[in-house]
Amino acid sequence: KAGVTQTPRYLIKTRGQQVTLSCSPISGHRSVSWYQQTPGQGLQFLFEYFSETQRNKGNFPGRFSGRQFSNSRSEMNVSTLELGDSALYLCASSLVPLNRDRVYGYTFGSGTRLTVV
Amino acid sequence: AQKVTQAQTEISVVEKEDVTLDCVYETRDTTYYLFWYKQPPSGELVFLIRRNSFDEQNEISGRYSWNFQKSTSSFNFTITASQVVDSAVYFCALSEAKSGANSKLTFGKGITLSVRP
Numbered sequence: 001k002a003g004v005t006q007t008p009r010y011l012i013k014t015r016g017q018q019v020t021l022s023c024s025p026i027s028g029h030r031s032v033s034w035y036q037q038t039p040g041q042g043l044q045f046l047f048e049y050f051s052e053t054q055r056n057k058g059n060f061p062g063r064f065s066g067r068q069f070s071n072s073r074s075e076m077n078v079s080t081l082e083l084g085d086s087a088l089y090l091c092a093s094s095l096v097p098l099n100r101d102r103v104y105g106y107t108f109g110s111g112t113r114l115t116v117v
Numbered sequence: 118a119q120k121v122t123q124a125q126t127e128i129s130v131v132e133k134e135d136v137t138l139d140c141v142y143e144t145r146d147t148t149y150y151l152f153w154y155k156q157p158p159s160g161e162l163v164f165l166i167r168r169n170s171f172d173e174q175n176e177i178s179g180r181y182s183w184n185f186q187k188s189t190s191s192f193n194f195t196i197t198a199s200q201v202v203d204s205a206v207y208f209c210a211l212s213e214a215k216s217g218a219n220s221k222l223t224f225g226k227g228i229t230l231s232v233r234p
Contacts, residue, residue, distance in 0.1 A: 033221065033222075035222075042224060042225075042226045042227065043208065043210075043222075043224040043227075044224075045221035045222065045223075048221065056220070056221055058221065088160055090160075090162060092162075092222075104167075105152065105164045105167045106152075106164070106222065107164060108154070108161055108162035108163075108164075109161065110159060110160050110161040111160045111161065113160070
């Protein structure tokens, strides 16, 4: 089956601009999470969506936002880009556990590499 | 708060050597999950294993094996007879267990493994 698809793969933006990244989860996966990966901070959790609602949010400024559509596809938006936003943005999809004894793995996409100049 | 420490940053071995990647975690949760992911140069995080905190059995999958020791809060990963294709960055991650929702992954900083021919 198709994996997690992220578009675009590469993006170059200018400081101050805004950007939208897209993620299509594995069919049947209704939970979508976003992570930012930088050399300095490593992999950091941005937010998680399930049933079109943000369920969990990491410690990022309000310039970072996201949404999920009824087909589980998700987008994340970064407004007023800063140089420090240059990173690999990874999306992960998963099934939602019915109980604590059944947590599923997360399948990641190849990411969108954003460069802010 | 949850924390994952991968004290080794870079490891270089010659093909066919065995190599162990260390992972130490901190959490106050009694039920949690541990993961290992591999990130090749393409950027995608490839899922390797998920372990429930109640299951301390070691696991072997081909050349890969994992040693989970709750007493020392460690979840170490061994590659036997390493191959050049094993060259990648390896991440250990931790998440709490929830019912009806996913929890964020807390990642370690990653270990860059280079396997030389």
